[in-house]
Structures are given as structure tokens and as C-alpha cells.
Amino acid sequence: MRLSEIIGYYKKVAPEIARISAGREIAVKFGAEAGYGKRPDIAQFPSDILNHVRRGATSFHISEERWKDPLQLSTESTKTELDNLRNGWDLVFDIDCPWGFEIAKSTAKLVVQALRWHDIKNIFVKFSGSKGFHILVPYEAFPKELHKDEISKYYPEIPQLCAQYILEFIKPNLEKQILELASYDIKKLIEIFGTTKEKIFDEKTQSFHTNIFAQIDIGLMSSRHLFRAPYSLNEKSWLAAVPVQPDKIKDFEKDFAKPESINLEEGFMNFEGVRTGEASQLLMQTLDWQKRMEEKDEKKYSGRKFEFSDKVPEEAFPPCMKIILSGLQDGRKRSLFALLNFMKSAKWPWNEIEERVWEWNKKNSPPLKTGYVKAQLAWHARQSLKVPPPNCRQYFIELGVCKPDAICDKIKNPISYPKFKIGGMTSK
Ligand code: SF4
Known part of the structure; x- marks a missing residue:
């Protein structure tokens, strides 16, 4: 689309985008290959939208969250x-x-x-x-x-x-x-x-x-x-x-x-x-469903015959976890999910998990957004139930991190790997 056409289009829809953006953070994109402009940003008036468009903005994105003052937001x-x-x-x-x-x-x-x-x-x-x-x-x-x-x-x-x-x-x-x-x-x-x-x-x-x-x-x-604001273009x-x-x-x-x-x-x-x-x-049914799922998981996992008596050292981690910990380009979110469940089941104290996850994220290319990691850590910190990571191997093959060795032939879940590597399980 030519710039004049983009400007003409946004002139028509800017009042609606500005109205919908009230109380939300917005982010502006300047072309398909570009990232977002400065964040946090807001759009109070249609002219805010149009000023961005005149400077080359192609699309507008708004937060799901509503804020008392979006400009107070910080990655810190x-x-x-x-x-x-x-x-x-x-x-x-x-x-x-x-x-x-x-x-x-x-x-x-x-x-x-x-x-x-x-x-x-x-x-x-x-x-x-x-x-x-x-x-x-x-x-x-x-x-x-x-x-x-x-x-x-x-x-x-x-x-x-x-x-x-x-x-x-x-x-x-x-x-x-x-x-x-x-x-x-x-x-x-x-x-x-x-x-x-x-x-x-x-x-x-x-x-x-x-x-x-x-x-x-x-x-x-x-x-x-x-998410893309209503009426925003997709470049x-x-x-x-x-x-x-x-x-x-x-x-x-x-x-x-x-x-x-x-x-x-x-x-x-x-x-x-x-x-x-x-x-x-919807809320009641969701919470009820969650309770049923947790009870099901509890039944499934609390009957485990063993658990680690002590924190499993990283040297005893399976190949997939070691590869994840070396930093990734793709599949970082799904890997974080598996890593957190693995480390919790491997008896890592929570403060050490947090520390290791932040250190890991620096090795990712690019690192996951700070807010995302914080939210995942907060959610996992609240879950008292220890759930193992996904089973071998499909999930990890899709992530490109399953590189089995001889021990892997004996196990069905990565959490069983250290048992064969170092022993250290106690009967429950
Ligand atoms: S077989 Fe299992 S434990 Fe071994 S690398 Fe693959 S996913 Fe990890």
C-alpha cells in the first residue's frame, strides 16, 4: 500500500482505535520487518494515531491488560x-x-x-x-x-x-x-x-x-x-x-x-x-475443571514410587535439559515450561530455579521477554504440586533438543534420567 493510502485509511479509523485504546498500552509497528516502536506508549486522541502513521507506522497493537497509567510500565x-x-x-x-x-x-x-x-x-x-x-x-x-x-x-x-x-x-x-x-x-x-x-x-x-x-x-x-488493535492494518x-x-x-x-x-x-x-x-x-466452571485436573494429576503423580532425596546436580540432567540450558533460538516458551517442571521435580530449591532460569534466558537468542519469564515463574511458584516434564520424546523432538544417549533407552520421562545416571532415589 502507498503511504497516501495508508494515511487515508487510518484517517477513517483513527477515532475508533483511539477510543478502544483508552487505558491500554499500545505499541506501534513501522513495517513488516520492523519491531515495535518505543514502549510503553498510549493513544489518547485520533491525532496520536495519525502522527504515528505520518511517520511510517503501519499497524497498532493494544494490551489485553488495562492499566491505571500505562506510561508507568517498565520492563523492570x-x-x-x-x-x-x-x-x-x-x-x-x-x-x-x-x-x-x-x-x-x-x-x-x-x-x-x-x-x-x-x-x-x-x-x-x-x-x-x-x-x-x-x-x-x-x-x-x-x-x-x-x-x-x-x-x-x-x-x-x-x-x-x-x-x-x-x-x-x-x-x-x-x-x-x-x-x-x-x-x-x-x-x-x-x-x-x-x-x-x-x-x-x-x-x-x-x-x-x-x-x-x-x-x-x-x-x-x-x-x-x-494483540492487533481492531481496524489496524496487517502490513x-x-x-x-x-x-x-x-x-x-x-x-x-x-x-x-x-x-x-x-x-x-x-x-x-x-x-x-x-x-x-x-x-x-465460565469462571466457576473453569475453577472447578482446574480442581478436577489437579486431583487427577495428584492421583497420577502422588503415587510415584520414588522421589529424589536431594537436589539433582546439572551434570546428571538428561541431554534434552542440557541442550535447553545451553540457550535456544526457537521453542523457548515450551522449553521453559518443561525446564521448570523438570527442575521442580528434581528437588531444586525455588530460589535456585529462579536464578538459573534468569541466567538461562540470557543465553537465548533472543531472550524471552522479562515480563513473560516473570509471569511463568510466578505461576509455577504458586503451584504446590510437582508435575514431571512432558514424556520423552515427541515433545522434545519437536523442540529439536532430544539427543538420546544410552540411558535414554531405559526411560519414558526425562525426570527418570538422573535415577540411572547417579541413583539417588528414595522409596516413598
Ligand atoms: S529421550 Fe527423553 S530424556 Fe533423552 S534426550 Fe530425549 S527427551 Fe530427553
């Missing part, structure tokens, strides 16, 4: 400081499906249906500008308190849990819809997704790995994470992140998002009519 802010500065968050599902727009539509439709099933009326859907959709349930719909504390402090834990619960909730229907799309032909599925049978179908349970097909990216729900597709009627997702075509064909729908993400507690049912 502690979790407590962020909690005190935050005065809300929206639940935003990021439905981004690399395997085709039809599957993204099916997933988005099912998420909307699931939210409706939980009595939520105010659901805001928009095209992501690329391959999927963003579905938003506003903060105003949630009860103001949880466990006698402001619910604004439960970020990203509560939205992450809600997303996981909804994903579980829609799984059977999603699986059915994906199968229908492929006319129940597994060969066709393999062809569509360009993958192997093992990656899409679990022989043991005779069911599909639904997460492989369509992911609700819960990674979006991390501290200071952003790769030159399509706009336009609102979509929740009941018309299936009819949506990418052509509707061409800048020249959008109809400005004033009032998108206007939360005035949202009833407090509209999302209570």
Missing part, C-alpha cells in the same frame, strides 16, 4: 508493581490456525458457542488480519473479586485457565468438524496438514490430537502481551482487523477486510452494556 516492573498498576484485563482468545482459514473459522465458531453456553452475551470477535480471529470477553463481565482479592490481580492465570478449559470444552466438536472438513479421510488429513499420522492421531486413545490442528494460543495471555496481508459478527464467523471472507471495503462499525468493544458477573459461570 516486579509482579507486585504490575498487579498494583493493572486495573483489569480482557479474556482474549487468539485463534490462529496455520492449516487453513476454514479450520480457524470452525474453531472460532465453537469458542463463541461455548462462551454462549456459559451465559456470556457480550462477546466481541474480530479478524486477526492474517489467518485467524481474536475473540474477546471483557473484564467487565467477570466478578470483581476472586478469593477476596481483586480479580485484576489474577493475570495471566485466570484468562490462561479459561482458555485451556474452553479448549477442552470444544475439543470433541472441533475434532468432529475437522473430520467432516476432511470427509473422514485420514489420508486427506495428512495431506492437508502436511504431517505424519503419528502427529495427528493417537493410536492408544484412538483419537486425534486436536491441539495439532487448531491452537488457541494461550501464549498470548502473558504479561504486557499485545503483510494489507488486510484490516475488522469486527466480525459472532454469529456470522462462517460467512466471513478475507475480502471483507480489504481496507477499501470496510464499513466502520462504531461501538465495537464498547463495554457499557456488559453486566458484571456475566462471565461468573
Whole structure:
């Protein structure tokens, strides 16, 4: 798009972007290859948007979190400081499906249906500008308190849990819809997704790995994470992140998002009519589901025959963990998840885990964002239950860190590796 066309487009939508950005952090992109401009930033007036555009801005991104003063944010802010500065968050599902727009539509439709099933009326859907959709349930719909504390402090834990619960909730229907799309032909599925049978179908349970097909990216729900602002352009597709009627997702075509064909729908993400507690049912069901999952995990893991009597030294870590600890370029978030579970199960004191994780992050290229690492550490610190890392080997093969040695042939989970390397287990 030419600069004059970009300016002309944003002149039309800047008032709406500025209105929606109130109380949020914004970040500005200057071209497809560029990173974000200075952060934190805000857009109070349409002229703020247009000034950026005249300087070459192509897209605008807003935070899920709402802040008392976004300009007080800093990469050095502690979790407590962020909690005190935050005065809300929206639940935003990021439905981004690399395997085709039809599957993204099916997933988005099912998420909307699931939210409706939980009595939520105010659901805001928009095209992501690329391959999927963003579905938003506003903060105003949630009860103001949880466990006698402001619910604004439960970020990203509560939205992450809600997303996981909804994903579980829609799984059977999603699986059915994906199968229908492929006319129940597994060969066709393999062809569509360009993958192997093992990656899409679990022989043991005779069911599909639904997460492989369509992911609700819960990674979006991390501290200071952003999503494309409604009406912002996407500088790769030159399509706009336009609102979509929740009941018309299936009819949506990418052509509707061409800048020249959008109809400005004033009032998108206007939360005035949202009833407090509209999302209570979702919250209750999510917490109940979490409890059931924890009990299940407890049963599964508390019956372990052994545990380490002392902290496992790094020399006794399995190859995958050593490779992760040497620093990564890709798969850093999933690796952090596995690493934290491994170290907790390997009897590392929490302060040493934190120290080692920060040291590790410096070796990553690029390092994970400070806010993301802080949020993950905070979440894991709160989980009293020690859950082992994912089993060998698929998860680690996908991360490119599974380099088995002779001991690996004897084990099913990386946490068993040190037992053979150094012994040191005690019977329970
Ligand atoms: S086999 Fe298991 S323990 Fe060994 S490197 Fe692979 S994932 Fe790690």
C-alpha cells in the first residue's frame, strides 16, 4: 500500500482505535520487518494515531491488560508493581490456525458457542488480519473479586485457565468438524496438514490430537502481551482487523477486510452494556475443571514410587535439559515450561530455579521477554504440586533438543534420567 493510502485509511479509523485504546498500552509497528516502536506508549486522541502513521507506522497493537497509567510500565516492573498498576484485563482468545482459514473459522465458531453456553452475551470477535480471529470477553463481565482479592490481580492465570478449559470444552466438536472438513479421510488429513499420522492421531486413545490442528494460543495471555488493535492494518496481508459478527464467523471472507471495503462499525468493544458477573459461570466452571485436573494429576503423580532425596546436580540432567540450558533460538516458551517442571521435580530449591532460569534466558537468542519469564515463574511458584516434564520424546523432538544417549533407552520421562545416571532415589 502507498503511504497516501495508508494515511487515508487510518484517517477513517483513527477515532475508533483511539477510543478502544483508552487505558491500554499500545505499541506501534513501522513495517513488516520492523519491531515495535518505543514502549510503553498510549493513544489518547485520533491525532496520536495519525502522527504515528505520518511517520511510517503501519499497524497498532493494544494490551489485553488495562492499566491505571500505562506510561508507568517498565520492563523492570516486579509482579507486585504490575498487579498494583493493572486495573483489569480482557479474556482474549487468539485463534490462529496455520492449516487453513476454514479450520480457524470452525474453531472460532465453537469458542463463541461455548462462551454462549456459559451465559456470556457480550462477546466481541474480530479478524486477526492474517489467518485467524481474536475473540474477546471483557473484564467487565467477570466478578470483581476472586478469593477476596481483586480479580485484576489474577493475570495471566485466570484468562490462561479459561482458555485451556474452553479448549477442552470444544475439543470433541472441533475434532468432529475437522473430520467432516476432511470427509473422514485420514489420508486427506495428512495431506492437508502436511504431517505424519503419528502427529495427528493417537493410536492408544484412538483419537486425534486436536491441539495439532487448531491452537488457541494461550501464549498470548502473558504479561504486557499485545494483540492487533481492531481496524489496524496487517502490513503483510494489507488486510484490516475488522469486527466480525459472532454469529456470522462462517460467512466471513478475507475480502471483507480489504481496507477499501470496510464499513466502520462504531461501538465495537464498547463495554457499557456488559453486566458484571456475566462471565461468573465460565469462571466457576473453569475453577472447578482446574480442581478436577489437579486431583487427577495428584492421583497420577502422588503415587510415584520414588522421589529424589536431594537436589539433582546439572551434570546428571538428561541431554534434552542440557541442550535447553545451553540457550535456544526457537521453542523457548515450551522449553521453559518443561525446564521448570523438570527442575521442580528434581528437588531444586525455588530460589535456585529462579536464578538459573534468569541466567538461562540470557543465553537465548533472543531472550524471552522479562515480563513473560516473570509471569511463568510466578505461576509455577504458586503451584504446590510437582508435575514431571512432558514424556520423552515427541515433545522434545519437536523442540529439536532430544539427543538420546544410552540411558535414554531405559526411560519414558526425562525426570527418570538422573535415577540411572547417579541413583539417588528414595522409596516413598
Ligand atoms: S529421550 Fe527423553 S530424556 Fe533423552 S534426550 Fe530425549 S527427551 Fe530427553
